[in-house]
Amino acid sequence: MSIKNKHKKILSRCFAAGLICLGTLVGNTALCSEIPAYKSAGDKPKIVNIVNFIRLLEPRDPKITEDVLYQTVVKQVELMKKYHLKGTFLLQYDALMDKRYQVLLAGLPKGSFEIGDWRANIGFSTGYTQKERIKLIDTYMNDFKSIFGYYPKSVGSWFIDAYSLNYMYEKYHIVASCNCKDQYGTDGYTLWGGYWNQAYYPSKVNAYMPAQHAANQVPVPIFRMLGSDPIRQYGNAPGQQRQGVITLEPVYPNAGGDSTWVNWFFKEFVTGASTNFAYTQGGQENSFTWDAMKKGLTMQFPLIAKLRDERKVKVETLEESGRWFKEHFKVTPPTSVTINNDLPGNDEKTVWFDSRYYRANLLWENGTLRFRDIHLFDEKVRSAYETQVATSNECSFFTLPVVDGYLWSTPTQTAGLLFKVAIDGKETILNGGDPVITDRIPGHLTVTWPLKGIKGTLKIDFTEKQIKMSIAGAQHLDWYLDLNTAKKLALPFTTITNNHLNAKFEGAQYTVTAITGKFSKPEGNTQFRLTPTQDQIILNL
Numbered sequence: 001m002s003i004k005n006k007h008k009k010i011l012s013r014c015f016a017a018g019l020i021c022l023g024t025l026v027g028n029t030a031l032c033s034e035i036p037a038y039k040s041a042g043d044k045p046k047i048v049n050i051v052n053f054i055r056l057l058e059p060r061d062p063k064i065t066e067d068v069l070y071q072t073v074v075k076q077v078e079l080m081k082k083y084h085l086k087g088t089f090l091l092q093y094d095a096l097m098d099k100r101y102q103v104l105l106a107g108l109p110k111g112s113f114e115i116g117d118w119r120a121n122i123g124f125s126t127g128y129t130q131k132e133r134i135k136l137i138d139t140y141m142n143d144f145k146s147i148f149g150y151y152p153k154s155v156g157s158w159f160i161d162a163y164s165l166n167y168m169y170e171k172y173h174i175v176a177s178c179n180c181k182d183q184y185g186t187d188g189y190t191l192w193g194g195y196w197n198q199a200y201y202p203s204k205v206n207a208y209m210p211a212q213h214a215a216n217q218v219p220v221p222i223f224r225m226l227g228s229d230p231i232r233q234y235g236n237a238p239g240q241q242r243q244g245v246i247t248l249e250p251v252y253p254n255a256g257g258d259s260t261w262v263n264w265f266f267k268e269f270v271t272g273a274s275t276n277f278a279y280t281q282g283g284q285e286n287s288f289t290w291d292a293m294k295k296g297l298t299m300q301f302p303l304i305a306k307l308r309d310e311r312k313v314k315v316e317t318l319e320e321s322g323r324w325f326k327e328h329f330k331v332t333p334p335t336s337v338t339i340n341n342d343l344p345g346n347d348e349k350t351v352w353f354d355s356r357y358y359r360a361n362l363l364w365e366n367g368t369l370r371f372r373d374i375h376l377f378d379e380k381v382r383s384a385y386e387t388q389v390a391t392s393n394e395c396s397f398f399t400l401p402v403v404d405g406y407l408w409s410t411p412t413q414t415a416g417l418l419f420k421v422a423i424d425g426k427e428t429i430l431n432g433g434d435p436v437i438t439d440r441i442p443g444h445l446t447v448t449w450p451l452k453g454i455k456g457t458l459k460i461d462f463t464e465k466q467i468k469m470s471i472a473g474a475q476h477l478d479w480y481l482d483l484n485t486a487k488k489l490a491l492p493f494t495t496i497t498n499n500h501l502n503a504k505f506e507g508a509q510y511t512v513t514a515i516t517g518k519f520s521k522p523e524g525n526t527q528f529r530l531t532p533t534q535d536q537i538i539l540n541l
Helices: 003-014 066-082 099-106 130-148 162-172 259-271 290-309 318-328
Strands: 021-023 046-054 088-091 154-156 176-179 183-186 189-192 206-210 222-224 278-282 314-316 335-339 349-354 358-365 368-376 395-398 400-404 416-423 426-429 436-438 445-450 457-462 466-472 478-484 493-496 500-505 508-516 518-520 526-531 536-540
Touching (some): 046 290, 046 318, 099 130, 176 318, 222 278, 259 278, 400 508
Parallel strands (some): 046 314, 154 176, 189 395
Antiparallel strands (some): 021 154, 416 426, 445 457, 457 466, 466 536
16 A cells, blocks of 8 residues: 555544544635625624534444435535525545535635544544654645645644644645634543633644744634533533533534524624624534534524624634734734623623633622633643644643632532622622623723622723732722632642742643732632732732
């Protein structure tokens, strides 16, 4: 067997049921009849990518034949044409080499095509040595060009390592990538603590870790897929080994397949403060079949088209979004995801803030407030998968935890950094009304929360490197934050001093510095306390 045929065989075996994808994006406005959603670079666009994965085979279910999978893609194309929606098709290698898909996609106005796989130790690039990754990429790229006449400009996967991304950037000049949402144990894959939604430039030594400096980043933005529920996806099955899925994917009846959830999701997506831009990804891989996704897609696509026509969202291919990102941001920008109003019958609110240095999440529940999550990013933390071959069919990717409201919780004990107050020597949790969350100041996300029962307003200001907190309008208020977790957990904290919270996780050492305020370690189950100085706390992250 020749070397070339050997790599074709590996690709066919690896991508028989996979989700790692490569693709190209050349938008055609004649098909899409796009109306520019935003007229100036100063606006904060709300970007929607419609991404559909294409598999030739689904070996896990004999009822899902090649024809069922092909007809699913035909129906997706018809629906997108009906509403003049741009989109991205992610081709597996087996589908790429199938004549039907070649004819179907070549006959469309120029769009997007990508390739992928499903098993971490077989299908993902992490399952091979760096030399093997190069050979597999070259084989796919060359076959793609021989069929369509050009190299793909975007890549997508549940996860692609930084070495492979950088190689495709340098040799094939890709401009955009996408990877899976944050999830714990779902389908055997864990991506936890990363840049939550939107997009980031990855470190050259760790594709899951945002880089802090341009010299150390792969200059290809990675967009986070699947449109997670900003409130419920994170806390799904706390402390367990597997999370469920609450996303925009149309096959899930309590999320992307439910009209109430979808309308709520897009209303908050359009109206919530996003700091620089908002992003979500719609679509579905064909292995779920048309019967399973029909209800959701036929409900979602006309809504997306309506929002596009009203100039409330931009519908783009992944390549277009990647080019826009690179034109506007030399390093990863701060962004946010804001939920001002919950689903009918619920009353939680949340905001996610991301920068190249950290991510943080606030959750309001029953009139109380807590930091549900804080993770730090460090471009120097190497991923073992960059040089080593994954030997398990499960892979895990992490950043550096400071607060982890999922892993440090149990079904009966909720972890978080709670806002508390001591009145007449009695400790209680701060209670307040509806927060106001704004991004009017460039680079800042500002939260103001009117308190109840006591006079005062809590203000939280997120910037690229810092979180500032203060309470105005209250005199001599004894307030502080306590990190409470489930008992008997192995946490990363090593030493706690007045101004420093020191920690170590998976061999990486890191520190949170209190520029204003101080850390302490009370007795009991409180892991650390953060107390203001003159009613102010400033954390350097």
